[in-house]
Amino acid sequence: MTKILITDDAAFMRHMVKNILVKEGFEIAGEATNGVEAVSLYQSTKPDVALLDITMPQMDGIEAVKKIKEIDPSAKIIMVSALGHQAKIIEALEAGALDFIVKPFEPARIIEAIKRVQG
Amino acid sequence: MDEMLALFADETSEILGQLNGQLIDLEQDPENTELINDLFRHAHTLKGMAATLGFKEMAQLTHEMEDLMDKIRSGKDIVSEEKIDILLKCIELLEEMSQDYLNDGGTNVSVDEIVSRIRNDKETPKSNDSKAEETETINSISNIDEEHLRVELHMDKDIQMPSLRAFIFLNKLKEKGFYINSQPSIEECKDEEKFKGKITVQCKGAELAIETLVNNEFIFDTFNISKVLAKPQVNKETSESSVVAQDKNAKKKNDKSKQSVRIQSEKLDTIINLVAELVIEKNKLELLVNTSGSEEFKEPTAKIDRIINQLQGIVMNVRMIPVASTFKLFPKEIRNTSKELGKKVNLTILGEDTELDRGIVEHIKDPLVHIIRNSLDHGLESTAERIAKGKPEEGSMKIIARYEGNQVVIEVSDDGKGIDGNFIAEKAIQKGLITAEQSKTLTMKEKVNLICSPGFSTAETVTKLSGRGVGLDAVKKFIEDLNGTLEIDTKVDEGTTVSLFLPLTLGIIQSMVVKVGNEKFAIPLPDIETLIDKNQAELSISNSKEILIYKEKTYPVVHLCDIVDVPMDKNDEEFAILVKKGSKNYALMVQGIVGQAEIVIKNLGGALKDVKQYSGAAILGDGYVCLILDVAMC
Numbered sequence: 001m002t003k004i005l006i007t008d009d010a011a012f013m014r015h016m017v018k019n020i021l022v023k024e025g026f027e028i029a030g031e032a033t034n035g036v037e038a039v040s041l042y043q044s045t046k047p048d049v050a051l052l053d054i055t056m057p058q059m060d061g062i063e064a065v066k067k068i069k070e071i072d073p074s075a076k077i078i079m080v081s082a083l084g085h086q087a088k089i090i091e092a093l094e095a096g097a098l099d100f101i102v103k104p105f106e107p108a109r110i111i112e113a114i115k116r117v118q119g
Numbered sequence: 120m121d122e123m124l125a126l127f128a129d130e131t132s133e134i135l136g137q138l139n140g141q142l143i144d145l146e147q148d149p150e151n152t153e154l155i156n157d158l159f160r161h162a163h164t165l166k167g168m169a170a171t172l173g174f175k176e177m178a179q180l181t182h183e184m185e186d187l188m189d190k191i192r193s194g195k196d197i198v199s200e201e202k203i204d205i206l207l208k209c210i211e212l213l214e215e216m217s218q219d220y221l222n223d224g225g226t227n228v229s230v231d232e233i234v235s236r237i238r239n240d241k242e243t244p245k246s247n248d249s250k251a252e253e254t255e256t257i258n259s260i261s262n263i264d265e266e267h268l269r270v271e272l273h274m275d276k277d278i279q280m281p282s283l284r285a286f287i288f289l290n291k292l293k294e295k296g297f298y299i300n301s302q303p304s305i306e307e308c309k310d311e312e313k314f315k316g317k318i319t320v321q322c323k324g325a326e327l328a329i330e331t332l333v334n335n336e337f338i339f340d341t342f343n344i345s346k347v348l349a350k351p352q353v354n355k356e357t358s359e360s361s362v363v364a365q366d367k368n369a370k371k372k373n374d375k376s377k378q379s380v381r382i383q384s385e386k387l388d389t390i391i392n393l394v395a396e397l398v399i400e401k402n403k404l405e406l407l408v409n410t411s412g413s414e415e416f417k418e419p420t421a422k423i424d425r426i427i428n429q430l431q432g433i434v435m436n437v438r439m440i441p442v443a444s445t446f447k448l449f450p451k452e453i454r455n456t457s458k459e460l461g462k463k464v465n466l467t468i469l470g471e472d473t474e475l476d477r478g479i480v481e482h483i484k485d486p487l488v489h490i491i492r493n494s495l496d497h498g499l500e501s502t503a504e505r506i507a508k509g510k511p512e513e514g515s516m517k518i519i520a521r522y523e524g525n526q527v528v529i530e531v532s533d534d535g536k537g538i539d540g541n542f543i544a545e546k547a548i549q550k551g552l553i554t555a556e557q558s559k560t561l562t563m564k565e566k567v568n569l570i571c572s573p574g575f576s577t578a579e580t581v582t583k584l585s586g587r588g589v590g591l592d593a594v595k596k597f598i599e600d601l602n603g604t605l606e607i608d609t610k611v612d613e614g615t616t617v618s619l620f621l622p623l624t625l626g627i628i629q630s631m632v633v634k635v636g637n638e639k640f641a642i643p644l645p646d647i648e649t650l651i652d653k654n655q656a657e658l659s660i661s662n663s664k665e666i667l668i669y670k671e672k673t674y675p676v677v678h679l680c681d682i683v684d685v686p687m688d689k690n691d692e693e694f695a696i697l698v699k700k701g702s703k704n705y706a707l708m709v710q711g712i713v714g715q716a717e718i719v720i721k722n723l724g725g726a727l728k729d730v731k732q733y734s735g736a737a738i739l740g741d742g743y744v745c746l747i748l749d750v751a752m753c
Contacts, residue, residue, distance in 0.1 A: 009160075009164060010130060010164050010167065010168055011126060011130060012123070012126050012127050012130050012168050012171075013164075013167060013168065013171070015123065015126060016123070016171055055159070055160045055163045055164070056160070057157075057160065082163060082166055082167050082170070082182075082185075083170075083279060083280065084182075084280075086280060086282070086283055086309065086311050087309075089280070089283055090283070090286065090309055093286070093287060093290070098287075099287060100280075100283065100287075102279040102280060103166075103167040103170055103171060104167070104170035104171040104172075104173070105171060109279075112337040115335070115337075116335060116336065116337070119335045
């Protein structure tokens, strides 16, 4: 089963994503509330795919991508962002993220993104 | 979905509270990048949440706020007083919306006006940051005379941020070695505005591989692959030579913030109730062990006792939250009000860490706001008046929370003109609240307290601010309903302090347990003035009504046995409890006193729910269920 790490500073968002993923039969590797937590959870849970919010306290998503990529160059990371944050997403992609999804989520989009990065 | 909505409302209010405080801080420190980043992030988080639930108005407004913060962050705009005003207004609207969403699932709040205010209030920063000119580099492509694939792709119209999708897709082709060039180029895809939804790519490699890749993207509506003879092509690529400096410093997180878990308050209440019941059963067990049990039961019972006591302590503590969540709203409130009134105020807030039951913290906001407004409006003098009196130009206002015994005291004090008891008494006579005769017997403090009588409003002209139809009487009643009390301490020309004395928890109250026949009843201690032996007072009849005279004061007499309908001989009554709650002040005759007890209040259900003289039920240590009297309704 594909293990996914969820990262978002809003509990609401994490809850939402979790619902969608669980319904689709994914396993939740962990839930991180900021970049620092995401990096350490990535290390300890070794998820197949990591979802990273871009704007977060402590360590933002872009920094987190860089740190995770240092640990695991083959990490599959999907950025989560609101519409319009083109520049930020590009920055994350250039740092090694593979894909992005846009808030508000449509379940299908999340699943597609996960398939894409695994494909 | 309800659960989601509750989580949404909860988190929204938490974030809005933080935004409020941060905006006030930002006004003081307009170049604090950390604050600006936090504000941006909070607006962003709200936007994401609102959009997810389809709350368009909120998503739109937070988007505008985020935009504005982004401009400030990138130096394209600056923080001004007007901006702070606008952003505070935004928060007000967001609060309103969030309530509406929670209650009605939609909102009538219109964001058009505020959005146009945000957009129109643009200032250009003074610093003329020299933007590096965009440089153009020309890349030419060398592969000539080769058979290539030409792939025409049309993006699905529903795809969000299509240019970025194209960017990722083209990069994938490049990574796999298929990519030669494209129209638009990879770099051009970074520019959202120029992207039209159509890409033409020149590729090399197997048609099938490319087709598979395209199919796996889920982003293309239609595509068409054809073979072309490659021609040299000039591909313009613009590269950004100026790199925006990123604030890479990891943001310092407030050290005080602790790991917390969200829990529904009903669940918590259930736990509290269960623990209360556990305490009662434990008491019964202790009784059994001590009277009929053998020695070997004693030690484990004593242990259980200790554990349950600890458990009770912790569980009651779980409901406690710092008053900070309510206090943090005040700087904005005071700023707005004083600005409106043209008064200068220096605010001091102390004791924000003081903890109270969650329910109380949530409820005291409105009463406190009312008291604060009163103080700003009627208490503090105008600047001119203050100068004339030789007072500092800037008025001082203090909001302090502190523990006092098993109560929390919240004080709102100002150094304004104070309240003149005689003036209040005169007004009360004019309004027919008291007679001139009665007025003469009142102490200065009692005269001042008339301000809390129903129907009293001191403002000569009711102002928009404090005269909103609710007087101090409503505030006082509200506090009393929380089993608290309100006190006013004032000195003419020196200032006024309004103190709220609040119980630490809502669930547990100190009470006096009294007896009538075989029945026991609890009376909350805050409602009791004093307890006297019947023989200490003089009983008599006036206007064919029973009265009790104690220390030269007359009280109407009420017999508890009549109220609770327990037949007994009234000569057996031994005590008189002088009770006072709201406007009621009388002598309650009871047969006996069982003692003082901390009782856990439980709401009444079923048949007793509508019996107004009871405010709830409590379970006593011996397992006996007793009703709690609401003396204001007897």
